[in-house]
Amino acid sequence: MRGAVLYGPRDVRLEEREAPKIIEPTDAIIRLPATCVCGSDLWDYRGIDPFTQPTPMGHEYCGIVEEVGRAVTTIKRGQFVIGSFFASDNTCPNCQAGYQSSCQHRELVGGAQAGMLRVPLADGTLVATPDPPSDDLIPSLLTLSDVMGTGWFAAEAANVKPGTTSAVVGDGAVGLLGVLSARQMGAERIIAMSRHEPRQKLAREFGATDIVTERGDDGVARIQELTDGIGADSVLECVGTHESMMQAIRSTRPGGFVGYVGVPHGVELDTHELFFAHVHLHGGPAPVRRFLPELIDLVWNRKINPGKVFDLTLPLENVAEGYRAMDERRAIKTLLRP
């Protein structure tokens, strides 16, 4: 089996890897019709996150169950399934509270940029579609594994409600799907912050009513201007840098909500400022498992089409170009066909 392996900054290679097999009796092996590159893969790709050894890449997946361990009871061979980047038992108190990405037995899923994948805790992690999907649904179903679930969590953590004003910081795939999520949750006004024309266009398609091209303090000033000097009710932080986080907090009205899903890199909160900002702050790794049934239903019934974030499709052989295109912001998100 061939899979993508990161060897160092900007050095990702497709190489022969051992095909995954059942290790724990709760595992499943799935065959992947498609996989993709995540914005968070770029932290590693750019050498920003510490890196020690060649690492099989990829944590977004969906596909056909090929084999299950002997302790797996609900997931069956032949089902088309989707799971989260954090495997979870879905029974512990944290899972029951809806925070499966803080499952007491969680395991990171890795190596999904390949043709086959081992998923731990299959019964707790995987959710099956009603039937095998038609091929055109696969990109959208694949987004539910992370990027769509994460945008959805940003909107939910930011308390998006019908009739309210949302702002979205970040025009990567997560931010764009944050726009889609805010629209789906009934936000009346959705301000997307983006300087990139193709991304602005997709943001509008997903439901953005306003585009703000300014960043940092200027971006905050523009949001304040658009909201009568009060700030937005809900702000989705979908980047993870210090600048984006401060932009989010300062764009939120007192009593408003910041939902943050960008893994923080160098974010330093001025806690005195945060105190007087009066915002609600919630976020973290998205508990994708919680949202899967609802999101599968929305995709299955063609109510949402999050797969539109894939503006580049490549065969898995060209994975290196898939990373490069995202790194250079030539592509929003790369779909890879094994």
Added chain:
Amino acid sequence: MRGAVLYGPRDVRLEEREAPKIIEPTDAIIRLPATCVCGSDLWDYRGIDPFTQPTPMGHEYCGIVEEVGRAVTTIKRGQFVIGSFFASDNTCPNCQAGYQSSCQHRELVGGAQAGMLRVPLADGTLVATPDPPSDDLIPSLLTLSDVMGTGWFAAEAANVKPGTTSAVVGDGAVGLLGVLSARQMGAERIIAMSRHEPRQKLAREFGATDIVTERGDDGVARIQELTDGIGADSVLECVGTHESMMQAIRSTRPGGFVGYVGVPHGVELDTHELFFAHVHLHGGPAPVRRFLPELIDLVWNRKINPGKVFDLTLPLENVAEGYRAMDERRAIKTLLRP
């Protein structure tokens, strides 16, 4: 008129000050039957907050309206009123959203450790009791001006709901009234963190079901132990130090809520840790005005007795001793009788 003035670290003096008068037409002047020392006054008293000039102290007040400006329409001479440390117009969008302490026209009220006080924006700030209160109600009514309203906000920001488990970090007056608030909001289990026997006693009287005497990592370990390794649903942070804030965050279950009302002093949040902690964070200066009608009703009908936090009553002349007793933790909170 005599009032308390801070001259420098641990140097508070009672001195002759000019009696307040109407400056703006929206002002009211009230006569104070009692006033008190706030835990937050100790930041100044201890020289921790920057200090430039002699400062009239005190921001907690209730009393009889003596005079109102010509633009004041709802507050009348002779009413017994309570207000917040932040005067607010109660009409701007932030006030309407329930965040009067972020009012677009807010003004800090100061100099309340005296016999008389000027309160700006009287109509928006002050709430009258149904009738003049009996003398024994005055301490409890006085707490509503800040300390009780702040404990209440901590519990509300921490999302205390019937049947849940709350923990309270801080055994000052705010923390103790956070316990009372959590009980009032229906928490089933309330864990008070305190090493001081008289404060533990009052915490139990206010509704604490468990006492944890350990602090820092040991305190966190104890909370985890008491909650089956999950953490509390709601944690009230009522101190404002780095240690207390980290203790609060680490004592909260994934998906749980931290309500923080201690003005942050030296708090440095590890945003990576915060992200993976999955907690909700909300706090700030309490929007006391929002809570006044409900809290006045509870005190008036003797459903709560927050005035019990005053374990030292002194004539205003002895204000210096009032500060000393709190600074040395000999007193929980000092009531001053002008």
